[in-house]
Structure formats: structure tokens, C-alpha cells
Amino acid sequence: xxxxxxxxxxxxxxxxxxxxxxxxxxxxxxxxxxxxxxxxxxxxxxxxxxxxxxxxxxxxxxxxxxxxxxxxxxxxxxxxxxxxxxxxxxxxxxxxxxxxxxxxxxxxxxxxxxxxxxxxxxxxxxxxxxxxxxxxxxxxxxxxxxxxxxxxxxxxxxxxxxxxxxxxxxxxxxxxxxxxxxxxxxxxxxxxxxxxxxxxxxxxxxxxxxxxxxxxxxxxxxxxxxxxxxxxxxxxxxxxxxxxxxxxxxxxxxxxxxxxxxxxxxxxxxxxxxxxxxxxxxxxxxxxxxxxxxxxxxxxxxxxxxxxxxxxxxxxxxxxxxxxxxxxxxxxxxxxxxxxxxxxxxxxxxxxxxxxxxxxxxxxxxxxxxxxxxxxxxxxxxxxxxxxx
Numbered sequence: 001x002x003x004x005x006x007x008x009x010x011x012x013x014x015x016x017x018x019x020x021x022x023x024x025x026x027x028x029x030x031x032x033x034x035x036x037x038x039x040x041x042x043x044x045x046x047x048x049x050x051x052x053x054x055x056x057x058x059x060x061x062x063x064x065x066x067x068x069x070x071x072x073x074x075x076x077x078x079x080x081x082x083x084x085x086x087x088x089x090x091x092x093x094x095x096x097x098x099x100x101x102x103x104x105x106x107x108x109x110x111x112x113x114x115x116x117x118x119x120x121x122x123x124x125x126x127x128x129x130x131x132x133x134x135x136x137x138x139x140x141x142x143x144x145x146x147x148x149x150x151x152x153x154x155x156x157x158x159x160x161x162x163x164x165x166x167x168x169x170x171x172x173x174x175x176x177x178x179x180x181x182x183x184x185x186x187x188x189x190x191x192x193x194x195x196x197x198x199x200x201x202x203x204x205x206x207x208x209x210x211x212x213x214x215x216x217x218x219x220x221x222x223x224x225x226x227x228x229x230x231x232x233x234x235x236x237x238x239x240x241x242x243x244x245x246x247x248x249x250x251x252x253x254x255x256x257x258x259x260x261x262x263x264x265x266x267x268x269x270x271x272x273x274x275x276x277x278x279x280x281x282x283x284x285x286x287x288x289x290x291x292x293x294x295x296x297x298x299x300x301x302x303x304x305x306x307x308x309x310x311x312x313x314x315x316x317x318x319x320x321x322x323x324x325x326x327x328x329x330x331x332x333x334x335x336x337x338x339x340x341x342x343x344x345x346x347x348x349x350x351x352x353x354x355x356x357x358x359x360x361x362x363x364x365x366x367x368x369x370x371x372x373x374x375x376x377x378x379x380x381x382x383x384x385x386x387x388x389x
Contacts, residue, residue, distance in 0.1 A: 082284050083113040087125045087137030090118055090314040091238060091324045092299070093159050093269050094138045096306045099313055101295025110287035120218050123190030126151050129274050136277070136288055140236075141267040142191035144349075145356045147373040148366040152272040154374040156289060157336060157345055158296070161267040163237035163327035164196035164258035170251050172231065177204040177256055183231035184212045186221035192258075192267065193234035198359035199265070200234075200256035208360055241323040265355055266348045269328075282378065289382035293333055300332045333388045340380060346370045 088095040098116070101107050107114055117134060119125040122143020128134040129152060139152070141161050147154055166185070168174040174183075177200055187193045198208055214221070214230060218239055225233040226247055232255075235243075244252050258267055271292065273285060299306045303325060311321035331339070339345040350370040356362035 079111050079283065079287060081111045081113065082281075083115060084135045084284065084288065085115045085117060085133065086288075087119050087128065087134045088116050089120060089138050089140060092307055092310045092321060093161075093324060093328055094140070095313065096299045096310050097158070097292055097296035099295070099309050100298040100302075100306060101291040103309070104295065104298065106291035106294045107288075110291050112284070112287055112291065121188055121191060122146065129272075129277075132276075135281070136271065136273045136285070139270050139272045140192055141269065141352070142188075142193065142195045144268060144270065144352050145190065145195070145361050147272070147349075148353050148356075148362060148368055150373070151274075152373075153275055153278065154270050154272050154349060155285065156271045156292070156376070156379045157331065157339065157348070158269040158271060159331060160329040160348075161192060161236065161269055161327070162258050162262075162329060163240060163324070164192045164234070164267065165236070165240050165254045166197060166200055166232060166234045166256045167225065167240065167243065168232045168253050168255055169225075169228070169247075170253050174232065175253070175255065177201060177206060180232055180255075181206065181210050182212070184214050185232040185234060186214045186216050186224055186230045187234045188218055188221065189215045192236045195267075195355065195359060195361065196236075196256070196258055197234040198361055199261055199355065202359060203256070203260065237327045238320055238323040242320070261355075264351075266351050268348055268352055278375075285378045286382050286385070289379055290386050293382055293386060293388065297333045300330055303330075333383065336379075337383055337388050340376050340383075345376065346374060349374045 086098065088098060095116070098114070102114065117128070119128070119137070122139050123146070125134060125137050125139070126143065126146050129137060136155075138158065139154075141164070144154075146152060166177070166180075168180075174180060185197060187197055194213070197211075197213070201208060201210060211232075214224075216224060218235065221230070221233055221235065222239050222243060224230045226243060233243075236258075258265070271289075278285060304322075307322045307325060308318055311318045314321070336345075339348075347370070353362065353367070353370065353373075357364065357367055
């Protein structure tokens with residue numbers, strides 16, 4: 001009996017312990033369930049973050065790869081790097097736009113390297129072109145006489161000139177063109193000076209043979225005039241202003257000039273090349289004109305800054321470099337496009353050819369249509385590619 005009673009007490013105790021353990025296990029199970037949910041949420045959050053980070057890294061990688069592919073594509077279509085020799089004249093019309101295009105990286109964008117060579121005479125410049133020493137160049141008014149003769153092809157108009165003058169010393173007593181009969185008049189052959197003098201003689205009923213034309217370069221004839229070695233000088237800006245500055249305004253008299261022939265006449269400044277260069281370099285010409293157009297537009301919009309740039313480049317002072325500005329008719333890209341589209345530009349080149357004929361500077365056999373020595377197709381393409389409106 002005792003044994004059974006004791007065994008019953010033991011069993012009760014065991015049952016109590018077992019129930020306590022079950023309850024404890026339940027509590028722990030509850031705790032375990034809560035902890036498991038939190039861990040799962042944390043794991044899911046971490047996984048989401050890792051996934052987001054992976055996606056971001058993947059997107060960045062794709063962007064980098066796309067950029068690399070774009071760079072490779074651009075490099076593949078980038079035109080071949082070419083070095084060209086360009087003739088310039090030492091004033092804002094003859095080099096201003098080019099300097100802007102160089103400084104602002106426009107030629108670099110076209111993968112062109114320029115070697116600039118200075119000229120002050122169109123005749124010598126075209127001789128250098130004929131020998132292959134120059135590829136593209138600026139041409140002043142007077143040298144346009146060589147275009148109908150087949151020595152160059154006109155690519156683009158830069159500006160028009162109003163600065164040609166025939167000067168005499170105030171103390172000479174000369175007041176009209178007729179007073180210069182039999183006198184020594186300095187010119188630079190193949191330049192504006194020769195054209196203006198020839199036109200002035202014809203306007204006054206005179207022949208070229210009525211005066212003694214002395215062919216000299218610009219600096220030489222300026223010195224000769226100021227020292228009294230010649231009777232008169234036909235010359236354009238900036239040299240006209242240099243003479244007045246050094247001799248004094250009251251010591252210099254203008255007896256004729258470019259403005260006497262307006263509006264019938266037009267005095268063009270242009271950019272030219274040769275047919276020989278065009279044969280294998282049409283793309284190079286278009287690329288040159290694209291950069292040049294942007295540079296000349298910068299000149300038009302920032303004239304004073306460009307003047308200073310030119311002054312620094314040709315080693316003169318700002319005021320001297322600026323003198324050409326007031327004696328030039330400037331044309332922006334929008335105006336140039338209009339002149340091309342309505343055929344006005346071709347008409348102008350036809351007019352200047354007629355001026356050479358009338359002045360006796362061009363033989364009748366070269367009386368040809370302007371389109372035979374002017375090719376504006378490359379200019380049109382360049383304007384289209386850079387978006388001139």
C-alpha cells in the first residue's frame with residue numbers, strides 16, 4: 001500500500017513537472033515564433049537592399065558600357081586628322097574668324113590642324129597655292145581678278161570692303177584725278193589698290209597709261225608716300241589710317257576711293273582654294289568651312305574681343321587693329337545663307353568680274369559666268385551641318 005501511495009505521489013509530481021515544461025515550451029515556442037518572424041523580416045530587408053544595390057550597380061555598369069560603345073562609335077566615324085596650310089592676311093577680316101575657330105576648338109572638333117602662313121598680297125598667295133604650299137586662303141578684293149582666270153575657286157564670302165582710297169599730300173596741290181596725269185602713283189599689283197585706281201581713272205575719263213603705276217608692297221609704298229618719294233598712293237585700311245596717324249589728318253587728302261563706286265560696285269573679301277586641292281579634299285573643305293563659319297559668327301557677335309585677339313596675334317595695338325572694323329561691311333551666318341539662297345552672292349561675284357573687265361584688268365576671254373569660278377556647294381553643306389537657319 002505504501003509503495004503504491006508513494007508511487008502515486010511521485011506520478012503527481014512528475015505530471016506537474018511535465019505540465020510546467022509543456023507550458024514553458026509553449027512560452028518559448030511563442031518567443032521563438034516572434035524571434036523567427038523578426039529574423040525573417042530582417043533577412044528579407046537585407047536581401048532587398050542587396051538586390052537594389054545589385055540592380056544599381058548593374059544599371060551603372062550598363063551606362064558605362066553604353067558610354068564606351070558611344071565613344072567607340074564616335075571614334076570610328078571621326079574623320080581622319082588632316083593638317084592644312086592656310087593663308088591669312090594680318091587684319092580682322094583676314095584672320096579674325098580663324099583665330100576664334102582655333103581658340104574655341106572648332107577646328108579640333110573637325111580633327112583639322114592648321115598651319116597659318118601670312119600674306120599681304122593675293123598674287124603671291126595664289127602663286128603659293130599653285131605650287132601646293134598653301135591649301136586654302138583669304139583673298140582681298142583685288143586678287144579676285146585671278147578667279148575667272150582659273151587660278152582659284154571661290155568658296156565663301158567673308159565680308160565686303162569699303163576702305164580703298166587714293167591719297168595725296170595736302171601740300172602737293174593735287175585735288176582731282178586729272179591732277180595725277182603723268183605722276184607716280186604707288187599700287188600693289190593684284191590687290192584692291194590696283195582695282196580702285198583703275199576704276200577711278202576710268203570714272204574720270206582717263207587711261208591707266210595716263211599715270212605711272214609703281215608696283216610696291218604695302219609697307220614699302222606707305223614709307224615711299226610719307227617720305228615724298230611718290231606723288232600719290234592707292235591703298236586700303238589699315239594702312240590709310242596709319243598714314244593719317246603718322247602724317248596728321250590735315251596733311252592727307254583723299255581724291256577718290258571705293259565709296260565713289262557704290263552702290264553699283266561691290267568689293268568682296270573671300271576664302272578660296274584651288275581645283276587641284278578640291279579633287280581629293282572635298283570633305284576637308286567642308287570641315288574647314290564648318291569651323292570657319294562658327295569662328296566668323298563669334299567675330300560678328302564679339303567684335304571687340306576678336307579685335308584684341310587679332311592685335312595680339314599680329315603684334316599691334318588695339319586701336320590700329322580696330323580701324324578696319326569701321327570700313328568693312330560685316331555679314332553674319334544668317335545673312336550669308338540668305339545671300340547664297342537668293343543668288344545675290346553669285347551676282348556680286350559677277351559684278352566684281354565686270355569691274356575688272358571695265359577697269360582693263362581682265363581680258364575679254366575671261367568674261368565667264370560667275371558659277372564657273374565660284375562653288376558655293378561646300379558652303380551650303382557646311383551651313384546645313386552646323387544648323388545655320
